[in-house]
Amino acid sequence: MSIAVPETAAWILARLNARGHRAYVVGGCVRDSLLGLTPKDWDICTSATPEEMGSAFSGCHVVETGLKHGTLTVVLDHVPYEVTTFRVDGAYTDHRHPDSVTFVRDVREDLARRDFTVNAMAYHPQEGLVDAFGGQEDLRAGVIRCVGDAERRFDEDALRMLRALRFASVYGMRIEDSTALAIHRRRCDLAGVAAERIHAELSRMLCGKGAGRMLREYHDVITGVLPWLAPMVGFDQRTPYHRYDVWEHTLRAIDAVPPTEVLRLTMLLHDSGKPASFTLDERGVGHAYGHQARSAAIAEEALACLKTDNATRDRVLLLVAHHDMPLSTEPALLTRRLNRLGEEALRQLIEVQRADALGKGTQPPEEIEARTAALREALDTLLAQKPCFTLKQLNIRGNDLPGAGVPAGKAVGQCLQRLLEEVMAGDLPNEREALLARAREIAQHL
Ligand code: ATP
Ligand code: MG
Numbered sequence: 001m002s003i004a005v006p007e008t009a010a011w012i013l014a015r016l017n018a019r020g021h022r023a024y025v026v027g028g029c030v031r032d033s034l035l036g037l038t039p040k041d042w043d044i045c046t047s048a049t050p051e052e053m054g055s056a057f058s059g060c061h062v063v064e065t066g067l068k069h070g071t072l073t074v075v076l077d078h079v080p081y082e083v084t085t086f087r088v089d090g091a092y093t094d095h096r097h098p099d100s101v102t103f104v105r106d107v108r109e110d111l112a113r114r115d116f117t118v119n120a121m122a123y124h125p126q127e128g129l130v131d132a133f134g135g136q137e138d139l140r141a142g143v144i145r146c147v148g149d150a151e152r153r154f155d156e157d158a159l160r161m162l163r164a165l166r167f168a169s170v171y172g173m174r175i176e177d178s179t180a181l182a183i184h185r186r187r188c189d190l191a192g193v194a195a196e197r198i199h200a201e202l203s204r205m206l207c208g209k210g211a212g213r214m215l216r217e218y219h220d221v222i223t224g225v226l227p228w229l230a231p232m233v234g235f236d237q238r239t240p241y242h243r244y245d246v247w248e249h250t251l252r253a254i255d256a257v258p259p260t261e262v263l264r265l266t267m268l269l270h271d272s273g274k275p276a277s278f279t280l281d282e283r284g285v286g287h288a289y290g291h292q293a294r295s296a297a298i299a300e301e302a303l304a305c306l307k308t309d310n311a312t313r314d315r316v317l318l319l320v321a322h323h324d325m326p327l328s329t330e331p332a333l334l335t336r337r338l339n340r341l342g343e344e345a346l347r348q349l350i351e352v353q354r355a356d357a358l359g360k361g362t363q364p365p366e367e368i369e370a371r372t373a374a375l376r377e378a379l380d381t382l383l384a385q386k387p388c389f390t391l392k393q394l395n396i397r398g399n400d401l402p403g404a405g406v407p408a409g410k411a412v413g414q415c416l417q418r419l420l421e422e423v424m425a426g427d428l429p430n431e432r433e434a435l436l437a438r439a440r441e442i443a444q445h446l
Helices: 007-018 028-034 049-054 109-112 137-141 148-156 159-171 177-192 195-206 213-218 219-225 227-232 246-256 261-269 291-306 310-321 331-341 343-360 365-382 410-424 432-444
Strands: 022-025 041-047 061-066 071-076 079-085 087-089 101-103 121-124 128-131
Touching: 007 022, 007 041, 007 071, 007 079, 022 028, 022 109, 022 148, 028 121, 028 137, 041 049, 041 246, 041 310, 049 071, 049 079, 071 101, 109 121, 109 128, 148 159, 148 177, 159 177, 159 213, 159 219, 177 213, 177 219, 177 310, 195 213, 195 219, 195 261, 195 291, 213 246, 227 246, 227 291, 246 343, 261 291, 261 310, 261 343, 291 310, 310 343, 331 343, 331 410, 343 365, 365 410, 410 432
Parallel strands: 041 079
Antiparallel strands: 022 041, 022 121, 061 071, 071 079, 087 101, 121 128
């Protein structure tokens, strides 16, 4: 078994070896290489102390990232490599950060502080794989297992629980029993973890192929982090349109939508307002009138709690609020939707409605796919004709209007808006002369 270590990373190892230090590539890059994936980055661990690293890489472009924790970043060909001294962590008092770190001489001690067996392997081109905790076997069997006692490891650092869910989701692996049990028992400790870190792990988990499975098995963990979601679990919709409860529907919709953060968060939150909007009619059938707006309000709180960036938040809120907006292949309707949402969000909405429909489990999937394909095609055809759906695309400007008899001020905006609506409806060509003529007519009735 050999791993194709990039030349630059191998150069760093050799440079350290030449000075009598041990050095390995370690962690995620070893795991991903063994899985046949291309590692995102190559981390290196070494017996060299920070001072020894400093002198080994004098003359190189280095960044003193976290020297106190033993990390030096060496930049080669514009690629940063994190080189970290073998270390063990001191006591953890905040369930997240070690109070101190101690540098050690043996790579095995360094591997023992790492979170999961699949992440606790090191590799050296001549020495081969250092796998002290059965990482290779767990990787083959598709198992996420803590290094050492799971409860203790999660007690030290609560974020590891979400990392376990993330790795299991992304790689389609299962979480070993005692690790899983410890996650359920320790889940409350996540309350103390920084929102940014929770957000990062949760997003990657949601974008993994096992997202629905993880949320099903660990709903207690997720509703601990986002309590607004708790009423969805097991909530019976009592309607012929839905085969599953709100949570199960949500999970199926998540798995059915393309794995981008915006779309996955949208599906997670799209029906979150259903339990609070629920009513039963006289026939005993359930309804959730207005749940879209309630879901958007919940989504706003949940995304604030996760501290998502504004662009992600705004897009998710738009899609949640409009997830049931009627769509059809009719060009005039699609043009109005383009005006309301813009091209990108409309394309996303088509995906949201597809996933929502698939998650209901009551419509034949072929019908849903056919409708989706028809919508995508109608939108492509429409866009190829360069339709006008914004004021900016109108072949007339606000300052053309006073000349056509529209008084300066508020009336200009109102008139432009009317012209745009008539153009979008197909009642008026988007041509300067026709627009001016129509503006003159409108002006007479102002
Ligand atoms: P990816 O880069 O795909 O997120 P990774 O495994 O490289 O995966 P990083 O967060 O980059 O994850 O961490 C690098 C390595 O550091 C991990 O493989 C693991 O060995 C160790 N590690 C990271 N975070 C923790 C943690 N919270 N507790 C223990 N070890 C950790
Ligand atoms: Mg990494």
